[in-house]
Amino acid sequence: MSHGSLKWKPGSAVPYAALCKTFELIDATTKRLQILAYLTTFLKQVIERSPDDLVACIYLCLNRIGPEYEGKELGIGESILIKAVAQATGLSAQSIKQDVAEQGDLGTVAQARRGHQKTMFPPPPLTVASVLKTLREIANITGQSSQALKINKINKLLVACKDNEPKYLIRSLEGKLRIGLAEQSILQALAHAGALADPKVEKMGEEKRAAVLSEAAATLKHVYNELPNYDEIIPAMLTHGIPALPLHCKLRPGVPLKPMLAHPTKSLLDVLNRFENVEFTCEYKYDGERAQIHLIESGDVMVYSRNSENLSVKYPDIVEALPQVFKQGTKSFVLDCEAVAWDREKQCILPFQVLSTRKRKDVQAADVQVQVCVFAFDLLYLNGKPLTGETLQTRRALLIEHFIEVPGVFALAKHMESKDVEEIQTFLDEAVVGNCEGLMVKTLTTTSTYEPSKRSRNWLKVKKDYLAGLGDTFDLCVIGAYVGRGKRTGVYGAFLLACYDEEREEWQSICKIGTGFTESDLTTLHATLTPHIIPSPRSYYRYTDSPNLTPDVWFAPHAVWEVKAADLSVSPVHHAAVGLVDRNKGVSLRFPRFVRVREDKKAEEATNAGQVGCENVVGFCFVCFVEEAGGVEFEQ
Structure with a gap:
């Protein structure tokens, strides 16, 4: 790597050109070690020459404008960016649209068209700090003339861009760098x-x-x-x-941590084999929304989702009820919980579909129609002390000691300890009868610390839906749809789903789905998906362009659906986890069925390619090779 083009004077601001040069080097390789070396070299220079700009450099590498949990987004649609590029280049918006349709990437178009408009006084070179500052200003623009103001600020940045800067600036504004970082x-x-x-x-x-x-x-x-x-x-x-x-x-209240996740398992015997010489506990797996509840010493309460979204406005009833669920002397804490829909009259749990009907914004406690009960299963922080390094047995004891169960409002997750498979089966059956998904089985003492952001094998989930079948449901992103025919005329009849490859920053097709939908579902999904229609597939969609699989309509990655399937197959036409199971083939779902919309997940939090590949490798003793285009199946 030649470092000459990346150098700048010590003490001066980091040039945006240096960051973009690093992006260009990273984009030119797929080797993880080489990507790591390029970025390390750049960041080391920033630390040595301009340490005050290191935070800004990291945020632009991440394509964020601040901490993820603050939820600040640019809110810029493709039409705004096309207008801004058109103004900066002196070309028509229609001309820019045509170029995008041909090249598939607005950033590349912006770079190619750079310099069409001459300026009398060239603006000073962009710096990393100035770009991030402007992006934050754009995010804060609201009101009647917000679109014009945003276009004006984007235009000023574009006019100041040189060389490859327009390409990466536009991609940052779009929300995806697409360089595999x-x-x-x-x-x-x-x-x-x-x-x-x-x-x-x-x-x-x-x-x-x-x-x-x-x-x-x-x-x-x-x-x-x-x-x-x-x-x-x-x-x-x-x-x-x-x-x-x-x-x-x-760890401290007010800053949500990524939750610990569990591995799926297919039978209770698998659980007993995995935890043969380890003390473990079984808990009900509640069918609701993961909720991380924070109490700050000031008395402020925050409720966060599994993806760090602030849900306090969605759950004002939880915020109001919280003071009655903890004992005197409890000044601050972080609880890991599940918020479930609750029938106050029958005193029982309601299905997740009921919970999903609650409004997400501008909710007043007095107007809440769907009541919730919070089931707490872990305590991560208490009175100034992080507890993630403690055993689950210790954390649970503190949870029991400091919190009060309030019927229909707050309860501790129901649990039991046993190594008898019949007792555990009975406990599982009771959980299912009580409208729960199944059981969570966790190590209790040995290796039972809380591991944020990790899918740990010290937590296993046993769901009623797959005890003898596929290991887990999949959360997949909708990237395309097929026009309905017959009874489905006027709505979409089937959909193309994809998993997310974090390393390549691309969406990989995994199945075409048309079952599991009610007529009402199809009407609702048509209405909710239509605003996300795009004229052509994104450049970072990986799919097979064939008459049988190419959708009639394409969508921007937005909607995430939970999907069940009978099996996984190595596929010559789908691209999920390509290279992980077979060098040239991907993985597909066999007989996929729609379960529900996952409103609690962002598109990038869909099941990733690594999880698909892992499930396919460890979950089955044989592999089906499916020639889906022709409908012929072969077994090996």
């Missing part, structure tokens, strides 16, 4: 850059240096999982060093 890679590069900034580390032998870098990455990732806020972590890292980060950046 995942957050885990960014965290690792940041850790490596922070460690290598110490001259002593640079001089170490290769083996010792590798060990230091590995430890730095593990430390930084652990800290970020508990306190996902770069505005706090990066200054602390620069001041105290990475080894001391856990002392200065800890």
Whole structure:
């Protein structure tokens, strides 16, 4: 890698050109180690020359404008960007649209058309800090003339762009860099850059240096999982060093951490085999919405979703009821819970579909039609002390000690300890009768710490729907639809679904689905999907262009659906997890069936390619090769 083009004077602002040059180098390779090396080199230079700009560099690498949990988004549609590019280049919007249709990427079009409009006085070069500042200003623009104001600010940035800057600026505004730069890679590069900034580390032998870098990455990732806020972590890292980060950046109420997740299992015997010599506990798996409830010492209450969205406005009834569920002396905490729909008259749990009818915004407690009961199953922080490093047995004991069950409002997750398969089966049956999904089985003492953001094998889920079948449902993104015929005339008759590949930043087709829908479902889905229609597939959609599979209508990645299937197959026509199971083939779902819309998930939180590949490898003793285009199946 040639570093000359990336250099700038120490103490000066980081040029946006240096970041874009790094993006270009990353985009030109698919090798993970090479991507890591390019980004580490750039971030190390930022630390050495312009440390005050390091936070801004990280946010632009992540394509965010602030902490994820703050929920700040640019809110810029493709039409606004096309108008801005048209104004900056002096071309018509129609001409830009035509170019996008041909090239498939507005960023590439903006770069190719750069310089069509001459300026009398060339603006100063863009800096990373100035670009992030303007993006934040755009995000804050609201009101009647907001579109014109946003276009004006975007136009000023575009006019100041040079070389490849328009390409990456437009992609940042679109919300996707599409260079294969995942957050885990960014965290690792940041850790490596922070460690290598110490001259002593640079001089170490290769083996010792590798060990230091590995430890730095593990430390930084652990800290970020508990306190996902770069505005706090990066200054602390620069001041105290990475080894001391856990002392200065800890889990605290008000900053949601990514929840720990469970692995699916297909039978209770699998559970007993996995936890043969380990003490474990079984809990009801409630069918609701994951809710992380925070109480700050000031008395403020926040409710966050599994993807760190602030749900306090959706659940004002939870916020109002909270003071009655904790005992005196409890000043601050973080609870991991499930909010479920609750029938106050019959005193029982209602299906998730009932909960999904609740409004998400501008909800008044007095107007709530669907009541909820909160079932708490873990305590992550209490009275100034993080508890994630404690055993589940300790966390549960503190949960029982400090909280009060209030019928129909707040309860502790029902649990039992046994190694008798018949007792566990009875407990599972009771859970299902009580309108729960099944059981969560967790280690209780040994290896039972809470691991944020990790899908751990110390937590297993046993759902009623798949005890003898496919290991889990899939959360998939809708990227296309097929026009309905016969009884489905006037709505979409079938849909093309995709999983998300985080490494490649692309959507990979996994199945065509047309079952599991009621007539009412199809009418509703047609109405909710239509606003997300796009004229052509995104450049980062991976699918087979054939008469049988190419949709009549394409959608921007937005809607996530939960889908069940009978089996998984290696497929010559679908691209999910391509290369993970077979070098040239992907994985597809056999006999997929729609279950429900996942309103609690963003598109990028759909089932990822790695999960699809893992399920296919470990879940089956044979593989079906399906020639889906011709409808012929072969078994190996």
